[in-house]
Amino acid sequence: GITRIALLGTAYTMEQDFYKGRLFDAFGLDVLTPDAADRATVHTVIYDELCLGVIKPESKRAYLDVIQRLIAAGAQGVIAGCTEITMLIKQADIAVPYFDTTAIHAQEAVALALAPAPQSQPLNYDGRRFRSVANTPNGEVDAQTVFHYHQQGDVIWATYAGGGIAFG
Numbered sequence: 001g002i003t004r005i006a007l008l009g010t011a012y013t014m015e016q017d018f019y020k021g022r023l024f025d026a027f028g029l030d031v032l033t034p035d036a037a038d039r040a041t042v043h044t045v046i047y048d049e050l051c052l053g054v055i056k057p058e059s060k061r062a063y064l065d066v067i068q069r070l071i072a073a074g075a076q077g078v079i080a081g082c083t084e085i086t087m088l089i090k091q092a093d094i095a096v097p098y099f100d101t102t103a104i105h106a107q108e109a110v111a112l113a114l115a116p117a118p119q120s121q122p123l124n125y126d127g128r129r130f131r132s133v134a135n136t137p138n139g140e141v142d143a144q145t146v147f148h149y150h151q152q153g154d155v156i157w158a159t160y161a162g163g164g165i166a167f168g
Helices: 011-015 017-027 036-048 057-072 083-087 101-114
Strands: 004-008 030-032 078-080 098-100 129-131 146-152 155-161
Touching (some): 004 011, 004 017, 004 057, 011 036, 017 030, 036 057, 057 078, 078 101, 083 101, 098 101
Parallel strands (some): 004 078
Antiparallel strands (some): 129 146
């Protein structure tokens, strides 16, 4: 039921679109990030303190102030988009849902590792085309050579042409 989420992380995470864009495109979330001064604080604490294992009460207070401003702006939850943030802020520290991406990734990795192996579908190469990206020094194909694959059941073959190859 969350539609507006706060995102904390490094400056790159908060300012670039790779994380915010994915949250919007995949989940329709309106992503709030701190203003420039607060982004600088969040970023600096990550690199100058947390990455070095330093946890300061004044930095925790600064983060909680940033989070409160984001909640006041409408954030219904907070994403800790950097592994180190959870050294400083815990769910008990804030009143909205807190998404610890480190814990989420670990839980998903365990679930994936323990899940039964999916039934794989056999690959069908029929009609696929491939280009060579590397070759031995005495090889005859190059990046212009295109391999056209065909498949009938378990039998696969290819024809190829292009570059220095007329037909093969």
